[in-house]
Amino acid sequence: MAVVERREVDRNRVKAIVEREEAAYRARTPRSAELHKRALESMPLGVASSFQTYDPYPIFISEGRGSRMWDADGNEYLDFDMALGVLAAGHSHPQFVEAIRRRAAIGTAFTFPIEEQILVAEELKRRFRADLVRFSNSGTEATMDAIRVARGYTGREKIIKFEGGYHGHHDDVLISIQPPRDMIGDVEAPNSVPTSAGIPRSRIAETIVAPFNQPEIVERILERHRGEIAAIIVEAVQFNIGVVPPEPGFLERLRELATAHGAVLIFDEVKTGVVIAYGGATEYFNVQPDLFCLAKSIGGGTPIGAFGGREEVMRVIEGGAKAPLIEAELSHSSFGGTSRVAHMGTMNGSPLVMAAALAVLTKVLTPDVYPRLQAMGDRLTAGSQEIVDEYGLPGYAINVGPKGIVMFAPRRVTGYRDFIGLDDELWASSFWFLANRGILIPPAPDDQWTLSVQHTDDEIDRYLAVFREWAIEVAG
Ligand SMILES: Cc1ncc(COP(=O)(O)O)c(C=O)c1O
Known part of the structure; x- marks a missing residue:
């Protein structure tokens, strides 16, 4: 060359x-x-x-x-912006417009489930080789919910996120997104730098930061926090600092390390899912996370989020986890029925959004x-x-x-x-x-x-x- x-x-x-x-x-x-x-x-x-x-x-x-x-x-x-990656289907695709128009005329909100939720969930299961899926209203909610599920499943509290990674604007992950150079600390143990005022110190302490593409350091961090890490959350391609793909073997190593340490591996597919491939980063890199988070392009321009993955992990929303409930969790678990991990939301699976998602996923973003x-x-x-x-x-x-x-x-x-x-x-x-x-x-x-x-x-x-x-x- x-x-x-x-x-x-x-x-x-x-x-x-x-x-x-x-x-x-x-x-x-x-x-x-x-x-x-x-x-x-x-x-x-x-x-x-x-x-x-x-x-x-x-x-x-x-x-x-x-x-x-x-x-x-x-x-x-x-x-060429396409709403920060929301519109792999393009603006107002005719199939999307037709689906929204039809649904708007026959009711857009009920307190009851609708068939389309099953159809969209089944489509996402196929694409992401998942057992179970739940809906939310944004990528932020999806990562927030997935992290809570991981904590409920493992009975642990800390998570690992990567420097430069963005997973939405809730407290656990609004940390070390683009921290100033003089605050980042040693690469072996990067500082957890909050991106906003208003995040309690107690929350910041639960988010451990690791450098992307450095599996040996991730391994050492996991060793230092043995038995404490509930989840490793990662954008398979770091799409919030330009385009930074994983080095060959990095995601595979994360998979091994998460398994070895009993942590839940979460792929944040908010930008990658149904965009870089039919089955997102999971398909593109052929690495299977325990949980994945989706939003943006799956709704074709409507406010949507979803998360899902392995049955054993997702079933904690029904109360089937192995880890013992601690007292505080028990008192919360009565809210929302018999659930061990609470997951709810008035607009989750909104008929309007489901109509849009179904049209986009099955008629526009086809294989x-x-x-x-x-x-x-x-x-x-x-x-x-x-x-x-x-x-x-x-x-x-x-x-x-x-x-x-x-x-x-x-x-x-x-x-x-x-x-x-x-x-x-x-x-x-x-x-x-x-x-x-x-x-x-x-x-x-x-x-x-x-x-x-x-x-x-x-x-x-x-x-x-x-x-x-x-x-x-x-x-x-
Ligand atoms: C990778 C990733 N995760 C999560 C989010 C948060 O999604 P939302 O803005 O829908 O809350 C974003 C938003 O840009 C994102 O890029």
Whole structure:
């Protein structure tokens, strides 16, 4: 393979691009600016979720169809963000629209179960080789519930999560997501750094942090906490620090270690599930977790979550676990019937969401679409890599299935500690340059593009043409 010479980028030129493109953005999105100003009066940061904001103000969207979106000023975008990976089915797929329309007309909430819940559960069981499944309303709820099930099953309290991994915004996992460099501590025993104020110290102490892709260190951490770890929760591909795949053998080793230490292995498949393969990361890497968590793309754009897995573990929701109940658990177990581990939620398995999920899973994200999603992802990555090489830019393109990114890092990132060195300014210059030319990628360097079944090769070529224009200007 030819060795590609990487050049130092001219920092002044990159800064000038950011400034010029931000100014162009302000000029063509006055309505978004106005809406954001108004939103600041009624919502902290002017948004519904803190992920939705960025400087100088976020684009307000009015419509999405297929692979395209329109903002409040009427500007059109080719959408490569796809709602942070929610839309492998694309915006408002006709099958999705029909299912929602039908269900909206015949009742969207009951206190009673519906047949569609069984059908969606059966479909997820098939895809993830699972015995049992339960529904929730978000990825956050799914990981929260799975962790509680693991604790109920093992009778233990601590969990291991990986530095740089994101599993939603509940207390147990809002830890060491992107901790500042001066707080991370020794790689052998990374500090548990809370990502938010308001998390009690007692909770933080229960979450042990490990470095991704370093199985020997995970093993030593497990040894130090022998008999204490209820669960190891992991994103099989770290998709919240760009795209960081597992090194060969890493997931297999986690599987062995979890089994050896009696801990429940949880794959957080919120981003991978039904996107990188029909059966998500479980199928893609052929490693079977005890539990998996799902959300995002399984609902096609409705608020959904699900978790499931091995019968023996999931049955603790019915009260069949081996570990003895401690007194505190006993007093709680009377709430919610005879359950040992409580799992409930008014909107779990909502008819509207189940209709959407059933349509998306059985009519849109069918087994035959995955080779094409993979091929499109490979095409965008190969094209981006060619451009990065041609202009000697410091970075590399990488994808897993239809999710990918250009990582502006000098070396391949294998875990959070390498990710800290990413060139944010270079990324920002590409984000604004692309957005102003109708190509929308996620508005943060830690998130990746997601392609949907409604994207086309021509749209990928359009992306690459604009990305090339940007590279030419950066290279000077
Ligand atoms: C891997 C992973 N897990 C969990 C979540 C939380 O999901 P939600 O935002 O639906 O609560 C996310 C959200 O981005 C995620 O990427």
